[in-house]
Amino acid sequence: MPTLSMNELTTFRWPLEEDVRQYAAAGYEGIGVWRQKLSDYGEEAAVDLIAESGLRVTNLLWAGGFTGSCGRTPEESVQDAIHAIRMAGALGAGCLVIYPGGRNFHIYRQAERLLRGALDQLLDYAADVEVALAIEPMHAASAGDWTFLTDVESTVALVESYRTPFLKLVFDTYHFGHDEAVRANLAELVPHIGVVHLADRAEAHAIDQPRRPLGEGRLHLAEIVRGLVDAGYTGDFDVELIGSQLDESQYEEVLSASLEYFERVLAPVSGERS
Numbered sequence: 001m002p003t004l005s006m007n008e009l010t011t012f013r014w015p016l017e018e019d020v021r022q023y024a025a026a027g028y029e030g031i032g033v034w035r036q037k038l039s040d041y042g043e044e045a046a047v048d049l050i051a052e053s054g055l056r057v058t059n060l061l062w063a064g065g066f067t068g069s070c071g072r073t074p075e076e077s078v079q080d081a082i083h084a085i086r087m088a089g090a091l092g093a094g095c096l097v098i099y100p101g102g103r104n105f106h107i108y109r110q111a112e113r114l115l116r117g118a119l120d121q122l123l124d125y126a127a128d129v130e131v132a133l134a135i136e137p138m139h140a141a142s143a144g145d146w147t148f149l150t151d152v153e154s155t156v157a158l159v160e161s162y163r164t165p166f167l168k169l170v171f172d173t174y175h176f177g178h179d180e181a182v183r184a185n186l187a188e189l190v191p192h193i194g195v196v197h198l199a200d201r202a203e204a205h206a207i208d209q210p211r212r213p214l215g216e217g218r219l220h221l222a223e224i225v226r227g228l229v230d231a232g233y234t235g236d237f238d239v240e241l242i243g244s245q246l247d248e249s250q251y252e253e254v255l256s257a258s259l260e261y262f263e264r265v266l267a268p269v270s271g272e273r274s
């Protein structure tokens with residue numbers, strides 16, 4: 001059965017050591033790591049802590065901002081991404097999530113040129129440590145300064161143009177779980193997915209991404225998860241509830257409820273294959 005990890009953005013107020021302890025105790029096999037918590041704990045010590053916990057790093061968040069929308073120059077963002085790639089390698093991460101940056105007053109082709117220029121420099125580093133770069137598109141209402149890529153189709157085209165196993169995409173159910181065309185073509189997405197970010201949604205897309213716990217919104221999450229697995233997806237699912245306004249007192253409940261939901265959804269699939 002595919003691995004379910006919990007993303008550290010979900011348990012935003014816990015420090016890294018609490019995340020590691022609680023995720024392992026709740027029965028998770030994986031962790032989605034946020035670079036800010038690595039930095040707060042100390043990167044070298046954090047690598048050791050996670051390794052000793054037995055948790056596998058499914059994805060590391062994040063590098064990018066190559067269009068200059070995050071306040072750095074494109075070259076500064078590339079240098080930061082090189083460091084992030086090396087850190088992902090040290091962690092044994094399944095992929096490094098890439099947010100390319102918003103349009104930042106560029107036309108689309110200029111923004112894409114900046115992204116491609118960065119990827120041309122970074123993919124050799126990614127191959128050296130055997131970590132895929134996973135570009136995340138977002139719904140237009142949520143993209144802001146994060147990314148100029150606002151649909152799955154153009155992101156797939158970008159990924160396919162490089163013809164390398166070290167460039168993939170993030171499929172986030174919050175952003176595209178509502179899209180019937182995307183849901184109808186999950187089999188075409190599967191070869192290109194580096195990680196699936198799971199969240200439910202009950203309200204309109206917004207810049208602060210008001211995410212809901214799994215099964216508590218309007219998305220057909222069970223259909224999506226089963227559809228991906230039925231189409232041959234054997235990669236990782238990562239629960240990312242940033243923006244859900246969770247109180248710290250709810251974290252343990254979210255850990256247990258998310259894992260129970262995932263196992264319940266995949267139970268019919270496991271039964272069919274046993």
